[in-house]
Amino acid sequence: MTNSDSGEPHPKTPSTPEPTDDAPTPDNVEKVAPTVLEQLGGVRGLLYSTLPVIVFVPANSYFGLGVALWAALGVAAAVLVWRLVQRSPIQPAISGFFGVGICAFIAYRTGDAKGYFLFGIYTSLVYGGAFVVSVLARWPLVGVIWGYLNGKGTAWRHDRSAVRYYDLATIAWAAVFGARYLVQSQLYDSDQTGWLAVARIGMGWPLTGVALLVTLWSVRQADRALEIASGADRADGALPSDQTDRST
Numbered sequence: 001m002t003n004s005d006s007g008e009p010h011p012k013t014p015s016t017p018e019p020t021d022d023a024p025t026p027d028n029v030e031k032v033a034p035t036v037l038e039q040l041g042g043v044r045g046l047l048y049s050t051l052p053v054i055v056f057v058p059a060n061s062y063f064g065l066g067v068a069l070w071a072a073l074g075v076a077a078a079v080l081v082w083r084l085v086q087r088s089p090i091q092p093a094i095s096g097f098f099g100v101g102i103c104a105f106i107a108y109r110t111g112d113a114k115g116y117f118l119f120g121i122y123t124s125l126v127y128g129g130a131f132v133v134s135v136l137a138r139w140p141l142v143g144v145i146w147g148y149l150n151g152k153g154t155a156w157r158h159d160r161s162a163v164r165y166y167d168l169a170t171i172a173w174a175a176v177f178g179a180r181y182l183v184q185s186q187l188y189d190s191d192q193t194g195w196l197a198v199a200r201i202g203m204g205w206p207l208t209g210v211a212l213l214v215t216l217w218s219v220r221q222a223d224r225a226l227e228i229a230s231g232a233d234r235a236d237g238a239l240p241s242d243q244t245d246r247s248t
Contacts, residue, residue, distance in 0.1 A: 128177030140170035161225035169218035
């Protein structure tokens with residue numbers, strides 16, 4: 001086409017390709033970060049989870065086990081009410097309240113303040129073992145969970161690079177839970193209730209944050225590897241049809 005005034009051709013406007021659903025956009029890549037954090041209640045949720053422990057130990061030292069247990073339960077209930085008032089996701093707060101309830105019940109039954117930490121110690125052992133077994137079985141849990149969340153199922157298992165990245169993230173979580181169990185079980189056996197609280201807090205959300213960073217990086221790399229593999233498969237599939245066109 002030409003310009004009606006000058007007779008010169010219209011300059012072509014470069015067109016930008018529209019993103020497709022398969023393209024690794026920033027929204028698709030970083031979806032894992034808010035998703036995992038939301039499951040944990042966000043940064044505030046991670047901080048709120050330490051409050052019952054912070055209250056429990058000094059209350060036990062000054063007022064005894066009974067008061068300490070009720071204080072911890074009261075703080076957990078207050079966090080739940082606060083999240084309801086703020087209309088924040090309450091599932092983490094509900095889980096936290098029941099977790100504190102289980103810890104308080106065990107401490108009450110054992111008659112010892114250190115029993116409050118027993119549930120968390122053995123929970124770490126179970127979680128750590130599950131992550132290790134999943135890697136040995138070639139079904140790393142991070143890949144299973146992320147495949148469920150993004151709706152792609154287990155397609156990642158056909159790509160060795162993706163499996164390796166998910167292995168790395170799963171091992172990071174196994175290391176976190178394993179470290180918690182080893183350190184806290186030793187403190188439990190030596191009756192170090194105060195240091196148990198310190199270890200519970202220090203090895204809680206800080207280590208969780210490190211594992212989340214490793215998970216985010218690994219998921220990005222795994223998604224990238226799957227995109228490259230998918231592009232290569234499409235290119236290989238297009239070759240026979242091109243050759244057929246040339247032969248006709």
